[in-house]
Amino acid sequence: MSFKRKAIVTMMPMALAVSAMFMAGVQTGAETFNAALTYRSKCGGCHGQKAEKKFDPSKSDDDLVHIILKGKKAEKPPNMPGYETKGIHAEQAKALLDHMKSLRQ
Numbered sequence: 001m002s003f004k005r006k007a008i009v010t011m012m013p014m015a016l017a018v019s020a021m022f023m024a025g026v027q028t029g030a031e032t033f034n035a036a037l038t039y040r041s042k043c044g045g046c047h048g049q050k051a052e053k054k055f056d057p058s059k060s061d062d063d064l065v066h067i068i069l070k071g072k073k074a075e076k077p078p079n080m081p082g083y084e085t086k087g088i089h090a091e092q093a094k095a096l097l098d099h100m101k102s103l104r105q
Contacts, residue, residue, distance in 0.1 A: 035099040
């Protein structure tokens, strides 16, 4: 098999995969993250339907995002777990925070 033919055979599957992803519209984590759904399933049990419990909106956004990511030991249990180790990144934590603030309005 010639070099040119080997190159074509090797590159064709990669080119097809890249074009398929492009045509399908590859989404990043931020585009697929649903803050409302995540809040209901992970946060609402402790913070309430309207984020009325154990949430201090007077703290800075940076502090609250840090708490979402790293967790916080409460004066009495349950403690706030850190969600960074569970796959939540800063942009998603900010989206959760924004959702919590919107629930309180």
